[in-house]
Amino acid sequence: xIFNSIEFAIFLPVVFxxxxxxxxKNLKLQNGLIVAASYLFYGWWDYRxxxxxxxxxxxxxxxGLNLGRENDEAKRRIWITASLVVNLGLLGxxxxxxxxxxxxxxxxxxxxxxxxxxxLEIILPVGISFYTFQTLSYSIxxxxxxxxxxxxxxxxxxxxxxxxxxxAGPIERASNLLPQFHKPRVFDYxxxxxxxxxxxxxxxxxxxxxxxxxxYANLIFNHSEDYSGSMLLAGGLFFAFQIxxxxxxxxxxxxxxxxxxxxxxxxxxxxxxxxxxxxxxWRRWHISLSTWFRDYLYIPLGGSRVGIGSKIRxxxxxxxxxxxxxxxxxxxxxxxVLNAVLFLPALLIKPxxxxxxxxxxxxMFPTLRELVAMLTTFLLTVFGxxxxxxxxxxxxxxMITGIFAKDTFKPLQLPHEANLVxxxxxFMMILEWLGRENQHALEKLGLKWYRPVRWxxxxxxxxxxxxxxxxxxxxxxxxx
Numbered sequence: 001x002i003f004n005s006i007e008f009a010i011f012l013p014v015v016f017x018x019x020x021x022x023x024x025k026n027l028k029l030q031n032g033l034i035v036a037a038s039y040l041f042y043g044w045w046d047y048r049x050x051x052x053x054x055x056x057x058x059x060x061x062x063x064g065l066n067l068g069r070e071n072d073e074a075k076r077r078i079w080i081t082a083s084l085v086v087n088l089g090l091l092g093x094x095x096x097x098x099x100x101x102x103x104x105x106x107x108x109x110x111x112x113x114x115x116x117x118x119x120l121e122i123i124l125p126v127g128i129s130f131y132t133f134q135t136l137s138y139s140i141x142x143x144x145x146x147x148x149x150x151x152x153x154x155x156x157x158x159x160x161x162x163x164x165x166x167x168a169g170p171i172e173r174a175s176n177l178l179p180q181f182h183k184p185r186v187f188d189y190x191x192x193x194x195x196x197x198x199x200x201x202x203x204x205x206x207x208x209x210x211x212x213x214x215x216y217a218n219l220i221f222n223h224s225e226d227y228s229g230s231m232l233l234a235g236g237l238f239f240a241f242q243i244x245x246x247x248x249x250x251x252x253x254x255x256x257x258x259x260x261x262x263x264x265x266x267x268x269x270x271x272x273x274x275x276x277x278x279x280x281x282w283r284r285w286h287i288s289l290s291t292w293f294r295d296y297l298y299i300p301l302g303g304s305r306v307g308i309g310s311k312i313r314x315x316x317x318x319x320x321x322x323x324x325x326x327x328x329x330x331x332x333x334x335x336x337v338l339n340a341v342l343f344l345p346a347l348l349i350k351p352x353x354x355x356x357x358x359x360x361x362x363x364m365f366p367t368l369r370e371l372v373a374m375l376t377t378f379l380l381t382v383f384g385x386x387x388x389x390x391x392x393x394x395x396x397x398x399m400i401t402g403i404f405a406k407d408t409f410k411p412l413q414l415p416h417e418a419n420l421v422x423x424x425x426x427f428m429m430i431l432e433w434l435g436r437e438n439q440h441a442l443e444k445l446g447l448k449w450y451r452p453v454r455w456x457x458x459x460x461x462x463x464x465x466x467x468x469x470x471x472x473x474x475x476x477x478x479x480x
Contacts, residue, residue: 001044002475003253004207011041016260020187031158031181034261038161042126049125052090057160059086060135061153067142068149076143083139091132094124096328127167129325133292135160138174140296147175155181164257168250168477170268170288177265185262195259197442197458201431202252204461209428210245211470212421213238216414221389224399229408232399236382239389241425244273246476247286252440271436273381273429274359276373278339279346281381289325293318304347311347316340326388331396335387342380358437420468 001007015037023029043050063083070076138159141147150156159178165171220227220235227235251268258265272284282290294303301314316337323336359374360366366374383400390396428441435441446454 001041003250003257004203004472007044011037012257012260019261024187027182027184028154030185031152031154034158034163034181035154035161038158038163038166041163042161042166045126046123052125052128053131053161054157056087056090056131056135057157059083060139060160061150061156063139064142064149064156065151067139080139080143083136087132087136091128094128130169130171131160131166133171133289134174137171137292137296138178141174147178150174150178152182162258162263164254164261164263165265168247168254168475169286170251170254170266171292172265172288177263180263187262191259191262194443195256198252198256198259198440200458200461201440201442202249202254202256203465205245205249205252205428206475207465208245208424208468208470209421210242210249210476211473212424212468213242213245213470214473215470216418216421217242217389221391221399224395224402227402227406228410228413229403229406230410230412231414232403232406233382233408234412234414235399236386236389236403238421240273240378240382240385241428243385243388243476244269245428246473250475250477255440267439271432273378274374274433274436275377276359276370277346277377278342278380280357281377282339282343289322293322297321308348312344315343315347319343330393331387331390334393334396335384338384338387342384361437421470424464424468 001011015033019030019033023033039050039053042053060083063079066079067076070079138147138150142149150159155178158181159172159174162172162177217235217238220231220238224232224235248269255265255267266288268286268288270284270287272281275281275284298314298318301317302310303314304311306314319336319340320333321336323332323334323339326332326335359370386399387393387396390399431441431445435443435445438444446457449457
């Protein structure tokens with residue numbers, strides 16, 4: 001089941017009604033309803049993989065209990081190793097088995113030996129990378145004695161399978177989300193209304209912007225050899241806004257839906273295209289994944305509190321692993337390595353700006369220096385996205401070469417209908433700029449307007465979902 005579907009439009013109000021009107025007085029009943037609703041939500045895609053998420057949940061629940069009561073460090077290491085091996089083993093099998101087999105065969109072909117690899121017809125379970133990392137962080141935190149194990153199985157199963165963020169994040173930490181299943185939840189009208197605004201904005205970014213951009217990004221990437229440099233650059237721009245509208249739109253919907261049920265998820269995108277450096281971009285893009293790698297990989301490796309050589313090594317490790325997390329293709333690894341290279345100046349030349357800093361904070365317009373920094377960072381990010389979207393590394397290199405070698409400044413040859421997509425991107429970025437100091441673009445926008453005007457604005461956004469909707473596309477991160 002996907003957020004932008006008729007099924008979900010029916011599913012959400014039904015679950016909401018039962019949750020608040022029939023199960024409101026019973027916390028265990030509410031948590032049980034969340035588990036049932038989440039399994040229905042996930043099983044709508046393919047019921048066969050319900051056993052996989054149930055197994056992963058049961059495994060880490062059981063391991064968590066044993067880690068909590070075991071004081072012998074050797075035995076505790078055995079339990080955490082079991083969690084790592086089983087969880088990463090399942091993820092590796094479903095996501096990377098064919099990739100390693102084909103890469104192995106390709107290496108022998110390069111050496112002059114021909115090997116016919118045996119591929120398995122493996123279906124990648126939706127969201128496996130997300131819920132695997134979520135359960136892993138729970139076990140690791142217990143092992144490191146940062147949290148106590150959960151003794152309520154229903155609460156834990158609800159934490160792992162919570163349907164708003166199950167298949168594409170945010171990747172929540174047990175320290176933030178799990179305690180919310182243990183406390184009575186009271187309906188908050190103001191919080192729910194703001195959640196609805198966030199859902200509306202997320203749907204606009206997905207249905208109007210991302211799906212609209214997808215049509216032209218696919219056209220240009222799939223036929224890149226036929227286009228001028230200016231069109232190839234346009235393809236990169238279309239995909240940059242597609243992936244942002246798609247993924248940040250999903251996160252907005254997930255966070256908004258969670259608020260309807262009395263939960264608060266972490267912010268996953270903090271207006272990353274207004275970043276002034278690659279380092280700042282990675283503090284604002286896919287925050288839940290970036291902080292996961294920081295806490296469970298980068299810091300254990302020594303982080304930045306080591307020598308220059310180790311800093312560089314750690315940076316390349318974390319970005320390469322992050323790229324590989326995204327998919328079983330050398331393009332993702334190349335994308336990760338490229339971002340590591342772009343990140344190095346911030347690591348070696350100057351201290352990073354504070355995480356809390358917002359461009360042009362308290363001002364309507366940025367300074368010229370801020371504007372140049374934002375545009376430079378954005379363009380570097382676009383070139384990185386070309387590797388992310390391309391068929392293979394060679395295709396990405398050909399596109400980038402073509403941008404600079406084939407009529408880079410030639411007028412674009414886009415159909416008239418593309419103008420609507422471009423206007424929607426501009427509209428999105430203007431509203432994001434106005435709301436960049438908030439949790440989402442519509443959080444405070446229009447709250448002081450005359451009420452009929454504000455409701456007309458919301459209605460116009462809602463109607464745009466119908467009138468300006470692009471061809472329906474799956475959420476990009478479902479494949480990860």
